[in-house]
Amino acid sequence: MDDDAGRGGTAAVRLLGGVSLAEALDTADPRAWTAFDRGAREMIRYRSSLPPSVTGEAAQARLALELCHPDGRVREAALDQAVGHPVLLPLLVVRAGDWVAPVRERAREVLDEVLDVETAVALAPVILRVGRRERGSFGVELLGGVLRGAPRERLMPLYTHTDRTVRRFAFRLAVEEGLLSPGELARRASWDDDAVVQTLCSDAAVAAVAGEGDWDDVLEPLLDARSPRARAAGVTALRRAGRPERAVGFLADRAAVVRACARYVVRQHGTDPLPWYRERCADPAVPPGAVIGLAECGQRADAALLWPLFGHPEPRVRARAVAGLRTLDMTDVARLLPLLDDPAPGVVRETATALLPSAGVLPDGPLMARLGVEWPRQVRVAAFRLLDARGGIVGLRAAVALLDDPDDKLRAWAGQSVQRWHPAPGAEHGDPEVGELLDRARHLFSEYVLKRRKWEAGLSA
Known part of the structure; x- marks a missing residue:
């Protein structure tokens, strides 16, 4: 059961x-x-x-x-x-x-x-859940039939229901029946945390005013939305609304999908966004989104604008510079390695990701040293990520070194690495260091199990 x-x-x-x-x-x-x-x-x-x-x-x-x-x-x-x-x-x-x-x-x-309107609203979550079953479509069809002719105010509880399946059903019904104005749909798209509802409502709002209508009532909620999908819909709609110049303000948006839509609108308006990105990246006040935006539409020669940003005081700019160089396929191991010690976790994560393809040629000594508890967690995680990707006896050394790490997640990750470890092709299976490492791993595992049992016994006492 x-x-x-x-x-x-x-x-x-x-x-x-x-x-x-x-x-x-x-x-x-x-x-x-x-x-x-x-x-x-x-x-x-x-x-x-x-x-x-x-x-x-x-x-x-x-x-x-x-x-x-x-x-x-x-x-x-x-x-x-x-x-x-x-x-x-x-x-x-x-x-x-x-x-x-x-x-x-x-x-x-x-x-x-x-099933009347009041009962249908109350039973909607159960009906829609059962509706996913092989013989459950009857209830969904009956629910739609009852609610289709209901006054719009009776459906309001469904628009804010905690169950996203209920909200999706309610908004599809609202769009089909024209129960909500374009402005209301745009505001719902900007508020809701469900991607399906965001797309459904934003698309319906834009379509409703495509011919004639109040674009301000639709564009402003979408462009100010927290959701990237809603913002992207608003930016794309700027072209249909005859306001493509506003898309420039979204070229450095924090979301890739919004930046891509902004570039599309700007290009359709006859402007190349690349010079805009280059100008922003040469400015000390460069926004983080402009850094990665340059890499998304730039050329390898644009790496010259990104390398200096490794020393920028804003951590998000440094992180986007690393990500941008990876996008341009301009990874320089010597320049990247110092950023593994960056105080910002986001920079360290991006640096480790950029270095992963080069894990096999990285110096293992400095990385092993960074597994010590005196280093910040993000540095230990990045070092182990690279050593684990290297594999072989180097990866085993790193994993065993972390088996008694104070961080639960890092220790568990190391344990899984030890359990799935195997010698690299061509390696000597009889290497005495391998035997010593595996013996130490078994010892640490036994100690952990013993401590766990004592802890559980203390809870039940």
Whole structure:
């Protein structure tokens, strides 16, 4: 039994123990209902019978179990009674996708009778979750039919629902029915954290004003959006809005997709963005996005503008300079190595990434020295990343050196490296240093297991 079914079975056992439905499971969580359906069915299958007829909350609990009973006749008989218990309507939705045809058809008839706008809004999360199943499309179609003619204010709770599947459904419906203005769609695109909703709403907002309309009401929310997708949609729309000159302000955006859209709009307007990037990178006040933007559309000769930025006081500029040189395929090991000691973690990460293709020729002595606990975490991580990529006995030395590192994640990474280590092709399998390293690794593993057991014993004492 998987975890979901296990939680559902636990809820069923609690119901049999006299706990109320609201206490046994989270009735607002659609996953709780589908888990309860599976878990209760497994639990009942190993019991001879359910408790005798009861009243009150106990009767509601019994009905919930009957709606999930392994016997289809029991499930079907419980369907009509569920109508009198609104809290059990999610199980009616589950039964509308039942594998037994008579149960499924009767559940659909009952669901069709009870589903009004208010109930549809409340049951939408369960309906959409069950809708992903093989026989779950009926509920989704019924939900769409009920909500399609609903007043727009009744759908507002769905636009801000915590379940992104619900929000996606609601906004698709809003776009199809024209329930939200272009400005409202643009604002939703700028607020929502789901990529599908961002794209859906921003595309619909731009399309709605493409012919005629208030571009300001659409462009401003999109261009100010936190989401790169929404900003990119706004920047691209500048051309259709007849304001391509504003795209220049996004050539140094922090997101690559926005920079690419800005370059497209600027070029369509007849301007080459490359001179703009070169001018900005020669300025001490260069924005970080301009540094990587130069590499994205520049030439290898533009590396001359990026090398000096290794000493720039802004860490993001230094990091983008390293990334830009990697993009231009202008990696210089001698110049990059000192940046492994940079105080900014982002610079160290970018430097390690740029040096990875050269890991086999890097001096292992300085990198091994940087595995010591006196070095900042980002330096130890970068050094091990490069030594581990090198492999062979050098990689094994590095991994064993970190097996007692105080950082849990780094220690676990080193342990995994030791476990999958094997000699490099052509290496001597009988190398005594390899044997010593592996013996030390086994010793440290044993010590760790012992400490772990003592810690767990202390918790349970």
